[in-house]
Amino acid sequence: xxxxxxxxxxxxxxxxxxxxxxxxxxxxxxxxxxxxxxxxxxxxxxxxxxxxxxxxxxxxxxxxxxxxxxxxxxxxxxxxxxxxxxxxxxxxxxxxxxxxxxxxxxxxxxxxxxxxxxxxxxxxxxxxxxxxxxxxxxxxxxxxxxxxxxxxxxxxxxxxxxxxxxxxxxxxxxxxxxxxxxxxxxxxxxxxxxxxxxxxxxxxxxxxxxxxxxxxxxxxxxxxxxxxxxxxxxxxxxxxxxxxxxxxxxxxxxxxxxxxxxxxxxxxxxxxxxxxxxxxxxxxxxxxxxxxxxxxxxxxxxxxxxxxxxxxxxxxxxxxxxxxxxxxxxxxxxxxxxxxxxxxxxxxxxx
Amino acid sequence: xxxxxxxxxxxxxxxxxxxxxxxxxxxxxxxxxxxxxxxxxxxxxxxxxxxxxxxxxxxxxxxxxxxxxxxxxxxxxxxxxxxxxxxxxxxxxxxxxxxxxxxxxxxxxxxxxxxxxxxxxxxxxxxxxxxxxxxxxxxxxxxxxxxxxxxxxxxxxxxxxxxxxxxxxxxxxxxxxxxxxxxxxxxxxxxxxxxxxxxxxxxxxxxxxxxxxxxxxxxxxxxxxxxxxxxxxxxxxxxxxxxxxxxxxxxxxxxxxxxxxxxxxxxxxxxxxxxxxxxxxxxxxxxxxxxxxxxxxxxxxxxxxxxxxxxxxxxxxxxxxxxxxxxxxxxxxxxxxxxxxxxxxxxxxxxxxxxxxxxxxxxxxxxxxxxxxxxxxxxxxxxxxxxxxxxxxxxxxxxxxxxxxxxxxxxxxxxxxxxxxxxxxxxxxxxxxxxxxxxxxxxxxxxxxxxxxxxxxxxxxxxxxxxxxxxxxxxxxxxxxxxxxxxxxxxxxxxxxxxxxxxxxxxxxxxxxxxxxxxxxxxxxxxxxxxxxxxxxxxxxxxxxxxxxxxxxxxxxxxxxxxxxxxxxxxxxxxxxxxxxxxxxxxxxxxxxxxxxxxxxxxxxxxxxxxxxxxx
Numbered sequence: 001x002x003x004x005x006x007x008x009x010x011x012x013x014x015x016x017x018x019x020x021x022x023x024x025x026x027x028x029x030x031x032x033x034x035x036x037x038x039x040x041x042x043x044x045x046x047x048x049x050x051x052x053x054x055x056x057x058x059x060x061x062x063x064x065x066x067x068x069x070x071x072x073x074x075x076x077x078x079x080x081x082x083x084x085x086x087x088x089x090x091x092x093x094x095x096x097x098x099x100x101x102x103x104x105x106x107x108x109x110x111x112x113x114x115x116x117x118x119x120x121x122x123x124x125x126x127x128x129x130x131x132x133x134x135x136x137x138x139x140x141x142x143x144x145x146x147x148x149x150x151x152x153x154x155x156x157x158x159x160x161x162x163x164x165x166x167x168x169x170x171x172x173x174x175x176x177x178x179x180x181x182x183x184x185x186x187x188x189x190x191x192x193x194x195x196x197x198x199x200x201x202x203x204x205x206x207x208x209x210x211x212x213x214x215x216x217x218x219x220x221x222x223x224x225x226x227x228x229x230x231x232x233x234x235x236x237x238x239x240x241x242x243x244x245x246x247x248x249x250x251x252x253x254x255x256x257x258x259x260x261x262x263x264x265x266x267x268x269x270x271x272x273x274x275x276x277x278x279x280x281x282x283x284x285x286x287x288x289x290x291x292x293x294x295x296x297x298x299x300x301x302x303x304x305x306x307x308x309x310x311x312x313x314x315x316x317x318x319x320x321x322x323x324x325x326x327x328x329x330x331x332x333x334x335x336x337x338x339x340x341x342x343x344x345x346x347x348x349x350x351x
Numbered sequence: 352x353x354x355x356x357x358x359x360x361x362x363x364x365x366x367x368x369x370x371x372x373x374x375x376x377x378x379x380x381x382x383x384x385x386x387x388x389x390x391x392x393x394x395x396x397x398x399x400x401x402x403x404x405x406x407x408x409x410x411x412x413x414x415x416x417x418x419x420x421x422x423x424x425x426x427x428x429x430x431x432x433x434x435x436x437x438x439x440x441x442x443x444x445x446x447x448x449x450x451x452x453x454x455x456x457x458x459x460x461x462x463x464x465x466x467x468x469x470x471x472x473x474x475x476x477x478x479x480x481x482x483x484x485x486x487x488x489x490x491x492x493x494x495x496x497x498x499x500x501x502x503x504x505x506x507x508x509x510x511x512x513x514x515x516x517x518x519x520x521x522x523x524x525x526x527x528x529x530x531x532x533x534x535x536x537x538x539x540x541x542x543x544x545x546x547x548x549x550x551x552x553x554x555x556x557x558x559x560x561x562x563x564x565x566x567x568x569x570x571x572x573x574x575x576x577x578x579x580x581x582x583x584x585x586x587x588x589x590x591x592x593x594x595x596x597x598x599x600x601x602x603x604x605x606x607x608x609x610x611x612x613x614x615x616x617x618x619x620x621x622x623x624x625x626x627x628x629x630x631x632x633x634x635x636x637x638x639x640x641x642x643x644x645x646x647x648x649x650x651x652x653x654x655x656x657x658x659x660x661x662x663x664x665x666x667x668x669x670x671x672x673x674x675x676x677x678x679x680x681x682x683x684x685x686x687x688x689x690x691x692x693x694x695x696x697x698x699x700x701x702x703x704x705x706x707x708x709x710x711x712x713x714x715x716x717x718x719x720x721x722x723x724x725x726x727x728x729x730x731x732x733x734x735x736x737x738x739x740x741x742x743x744x745x746x747x748x749x750x751x752x753x754x755x756x757x758x759x760x761x762x763x764x765x766x767x768x769x770x771x772x773x774x775x776x777x778x779x780x781x782x783x784x785x786x787x788x789x790x791x792x793x794x795x796x797x798x799x800x801x802x803x804x805x806x807x808x809x810x811x812x813x814x815x816x817x818x819x820x821x822x823x824x825x826x827x828x829x830x831x832x833x834x835x836x837x838x839x840x841x842x843x844x845x846x847x848x849x850x851x852x853x854x855x856x857x858x859x860x861x862x863x864x865x866x867x868x869x870x871x872x873x874x875x876x877x878x879x880x881x882x883x884x885x886x887x888x889x890x891x892x893x894x895x896x897x898x899x900x901x902x903x904x905x906x907x908x909x910x911x912x913x914x915x916x917x918x919x920x921x922x923x924x925x926x927x928x929x930x931x932x933x934x935x936x937x938x939x940x941x942x943x944x945x946x947x948x949x950x951x952x953x954x955x956x957x958x959x960x961x962x963x964x965x966x967x
Binding site for chain 1: 559561565573576582584606612616621622639641655656659750753754757794795797801802803814
């Protein structure tokens, strides 16, 4: 991670959002990742999404595990608390943080090594519990920081930079998330900002476990011919099912679309998602169909992207645990401690 | 051969019940123990159970002691042998002149008995069959019947039992009558046939006082409720599961918002212990009080995260209800064998705070204290209970809470302080105690945010691999550990009335038998000063105590003398001053064992036993 601080100068003409913040206010430290790394594009998309959503930067908690992807929370939202935890364990730390204060926005950033290998268990359980979070997997199919070993999302038959062929079956994070009950599941490509930013916005506004699998080429170790996670390969095989326009609850909606070509979804917080269909008949409300569609296209070597599934009225872990509205970390002693008189009664019942 | 000798005693004997797991014996056996308490006579019961739900042998041992000795005594005076599987083994344990209570419905050949004990047959199955139609009911109520027979033999007031049954089945009134019927039929049989069968009696006394009867796990769970824990993450493991379940039960009763019906707590049964501690660390990082409860194997799994919490300085309360290790070890047996694993958990240089409760009273007190200490010191704090304390009901001083007590949330810099321009360095030692300030996430729009990481950083939480920054932090962590010495529960000295050059150090569940062992050693003329260690790091009195004695016995329940290792290592003492006394077969240590071992060691030290009144 970086030793460098970014200059604080803001150009006066920079556009401001409703809170009066420019995009610069959502930036973090200078990235120390390789030039051209897909992860930096994802960081930029997160910054753009938060700025556009008028999120107060300090109300976001950003958590990660270990690896190149997990370094990136330091490169965005400099006024947010961040937590670079241990390898593969971001989901549990984030779950605890979320339980402590339900009012913050939780961004979990992970990679394919962090989430599909060492952290597969924690990934699975965060999804099935419905932790209210945006879980971004920056997926490059390779261990970058340890110099180029295959990860568990590398496709069978794909080639490493040194020429080794991967024989193991790839883990598909999107298919897994669908099976495990995630309520907002999307895949995108770090090279497609137009698609990615609205998907992040939709995820941040979603209540429940939102997974974003973002194919993010590793320019150092996985951008060669024979890789299925290179810029060229992903551009050629990207098959988007829809294109999302995210609309906050305020403001008019005024676009004209061919009837039947658009799906509109209102989320829990009132925000609206408008999905421009690119595949006729693809229904993002049908979990089973989504799984089938992904597998069918994957068999043809295509990478299905877009908002693949959404349950707009999903509930989260707090709802399941029936916790009070006030964040647990703000409850006072008076609200938590049953007091001496009650303890006397308990003592009496134990005699 | 003549009639066997008969052990005669009033309010001072051991009854052991041998049952089959899952046969419903637990509530009958507990009823017996409670009836003695209601007669004003202290008892200490212990479950000895297998890692099994149904079918394997299980025992319940009740020591009746008017003197109030709550440690396990060893030996059995009355064996209630209800398990044919373990008959031979059970018979062997009976002291000569002791008593064997058995179901005589099916006659047993004389070879199945011992000539030096008193066999007392009761046709339990026959009576139960005549009285109850349902087979399951027969089985369950047979247990209550032997309690009735014991009550007749020992002189327990039947009204006490009737009252206890009424309390136990309050709200399920239809269960009272069959239980009472079964008890009375056992009592009547006993009164008619067993009046003079045994020379052991329970007589009314007033020796229980206001003490309560509670398991350490339940008490620790209550300590977490009172101490303000709002998040609990755990993974089922014997012998700690009942702690999380008790927390759930007490929270459901004490922590539900009356107006909304919503919970002022969150409990997650995690996918494993790695996730449990991860949740705890995340919640504490975000300003909630969170704890996990586990046992040895769970600690092993949590170790990486514990290192993160130590190095990134995040509070975490970890309750370790220790069992026999290593590996799966003895899951349903007790040991104090995780001291080193917890004290130095994780790779790299680490040291952690450990608290050693002696009984349920201290489980409550130390659980609440651990939550305060974790916040105050911003580090993991371990409550080191064990199966003997955790899963057995124990007579203990009533739980105490002072309504003026505030939660010590430690050094948290507020938004107001940040606005006032106070310098915030997350890892900056401003007070000289090694403990820095922290901020809660989301509390200030532009100040106080920092990046938490397990990598090295400077005093302002900026990533740094520079040697001086690293050294500054790890030296500060040592300073913090020094600070902890003053804040943890201090050791308790019990000085002998006689001047002596022997000392004994002990901790945790060794405490009840130790008091008894000291008395019996005194009767033999061996006097010892005793120090009960209640925490790691050791307070100053520990070193002073060791240096003040020529030889100090360190009594513990593990093979490798782990407390002794900590003492030698941390205090840099000559190991020869510390004589290990070790018990580690999975059963709770007894006064008999301690006294015999110290007596023998004292001889080995070539020191003549001391005469009362003379200096050593």
